[in-house]
Amino acid sequence: MATVIARNAALxxxxxxxxxxxxxxxxxxxxxxCMGPIEPEYDTAALARDGTRARIQSGPQTLWRYAPLLPxxxxxxxxxxxWTALVPVPRLGAALGxxxxxxxxxxxxxxxxxxxxxxxxxxxRAVEQGCTALACASTGNxxxxxxxxxxxxxxxxxxxxxxxxxxxxxxxxxxYGATVVxxxxxxxxxxxxxxxxxxxxxxxxxxxxTLRPYYAExxxxxxxEIAEQNGWRLPDHVIVxxxxxxxxxxxxxxxxxxxxxxxxxxTPMRISAAQPxxxxxxxxxxxxxxxAVRPVRxxxxxxxxxxxxxxxxxxxxxxxxxxxxxxxxxxxxxxxVEACSLAARTEGISVEPAGGTVVATARALARRGVFxxxxxxxLYLTGNGYKQGAAESLPLGPAIAPDVxxxxxxxxxxxx
Ligand SMILES: *Cc1c(COP(=O)(O)O)cnc(C)c1O
Ligand SMILES: [Zn+2]
Numbered sequence: 184m185a186t187v188i189a190r191n192a193a194l195x196x197x198x199x200x201x202x203x204x205x206x207x208x209x210x211x212x213x214x215x216x217c218m219g220p221i222e223p224e225y226d227t228a229a230l231a232r233d234g235t236r237a238r239i240q241s242g243p244q245t246l247w248r249y250a251p252l253l254p255x256x257x258x259x260x261x262x263x264x265x266w267t268a269l270v271p272v273p274r275l276g277a278a279l280g281x282x283x284x285x286x287x288x289x290x291x292x293x294x295x296x297x298x299x300x301x302x303x304x305x306x307x308r309a310v311e312q313g314c315t316a317l318a319c320a321s322t323g324n325x326x327x328x329x330x331x332x333x334x335x336x337x338x339x340x341x342x343x344x345x346x347x348x349x350x351x352x353x354x355x356x357x358x359y360g361a362t363v364v365x366x367x368x369x370x371x372x373x374x375x376x377x378x379x380x381x382x383x384x385x386x387x388x389x390x391x392x393t394l395r396p397y398y399a400e401x402x403x404x405x406x407x408e409i410a411e412q413n414g415w416r417l418p419d420h421v422i423v424x425x426x427x428x429x430x431x432x433x434x435x436x437x438x439x440x441x442x443x444x445x446x447x448x449x450t451p452m453r454i455s456a457a458q459p460x461x462x463x464x465x466x467x468x469x470x471x472x473x474x475a476v477r478p479v480r481x482x483x484x485x486x487x488x489x490x491x492x493x494x495x496x497x498x499x500x501x502x503x504x505x506x507x508x509x510x511x512x513x514x515x516x517x518x519x520v521e522a523c524s525l526a527a528r529t530e531g532i533s534v535e536p537a538g539g540t541v542v543a544t545a546r547a548l549a550r551r552g553v554f555x556x557x558x559x560x561x562l563y564l565t566g567n568g569y570k571q572g573a574a575e576s577l578p579l580g581p582a583i584a585p586d587v588x589x590x591x592x593x594x595x596x597x598x599x
Pocket of ligand 2: 200
């Protein structure tokens with residue numbers, strides 16, 4: 184029972200980033216010639232002639248409005264995903280010393296993280312290939328997103344997470360009926376386990392491994408939306424949290440495709456990387472004079488979503504940041520907690536520590552004088568604080584009797 188999903192007619196195939204060969208977009212997930220990483224390639228010249236902007240604007244209010252630049256159509260019945268808000272945050276900007284600061288709010292995506300974007304595309308591709316199950320190695324958010332997508336599509340899900348993953352994220356995945364496998368070891372060990380399992384389970388779709396070329400395509404939609412919401416113009420600067428580096432590298436791919444199809448004018452956009460000091464292989468390589476990425480053996484940070492010691496797109500991320508004139512910071516857990524609280528208190532947005540990492544990076548770059556006057560800066564806020572707050576507990580005032588005098592005695596600041 185093969186479900187027919189429309190292939191994008193503009194999809195030319197997959198091109199190897201190592202040897203450059205263009206190959207058919209079949210079930211391969213690495214280059215058939217050299218095992219290098221492959222990426223879908225589109226006929227951007229045809230799209231440029233084709234009234235693509237009008238087609239996008241009359242499309243659904245989901246990430247699938249960018250179907251001309253995605254490899255396949257959505258899986259039938261999949262939940263609507265993406266098209267989250269781009270919002271100015273002047274109070275946070277003032278606190279950080281940034282003139283024109285905006286956030287892309289993926290804390291309010293389908294399962295409360297940006298992972299719904301790559302999963303939307305990877306799961307559609309899994310249905311197209313006739314996969315019998317969805318699987319993934321996850322630092323937490325991907326597990327919930329894959330579990331929800333699999334439930335909706337009627338497929339079993341096997342999600343593998345480090346045993347130390349935040350309980351709220353593990354429970355979210357379990358709630359959707361996934362088989363949640365907690366593994367004693369780092370994310371990189373979990374990843375290797377999945378690679379071994381994938382060897383003799385060709386009918387399972389490992390979304391961030393055997394479906395990775397398609398998974399990563401979903402990450403492009405974050406910048407597609409930002410550009411459209413910004414009046415079909417690239418912002419001057421985006422700050423991107425880095426785990427595997429898929430989101431950061433595909434932000435650059437997305438910008439290049441928007442320009443190649445004539446959807447936005449060619450204007451410079453700097454891309455900067457945000458990582459926690461306890462696991463900052465990419466930021467450290469950038470700050471250490473653009474050297475090669477060295478794997479981090481033992482990640483130790485509150486920002487568990489970003490705790491990937493050997494990022495698949497690590498060197499690619501360094502190259503993108505360098506090429507676009509961006510920068511990086513690796514920020515302490517203390518600064519991350521403070522930044523989560525700052526975003527919440529100044530703008531009413533609750534972010535998980537990955538978001539705090541981005542806010543703290545913006546502060547570090549502002550102090551270093553990286554931003555120019557009136558530069559439009561967009562922060563990628565990729566995960567919700569309701570899943571995992573940064574603060575274990577906050578000091579609360581006393582509980583009181585339902586009595587006005589007792590209230591005013593305990594909270595004198597509220598006196599009229
Ligand atoms: C996975 C994740 C990231 C990093 O994405 P990569 O594409 O792996 O670099 C950032 N923020 C959150 C909240 C995540 O879950
Ligand atoms: Zn190759």
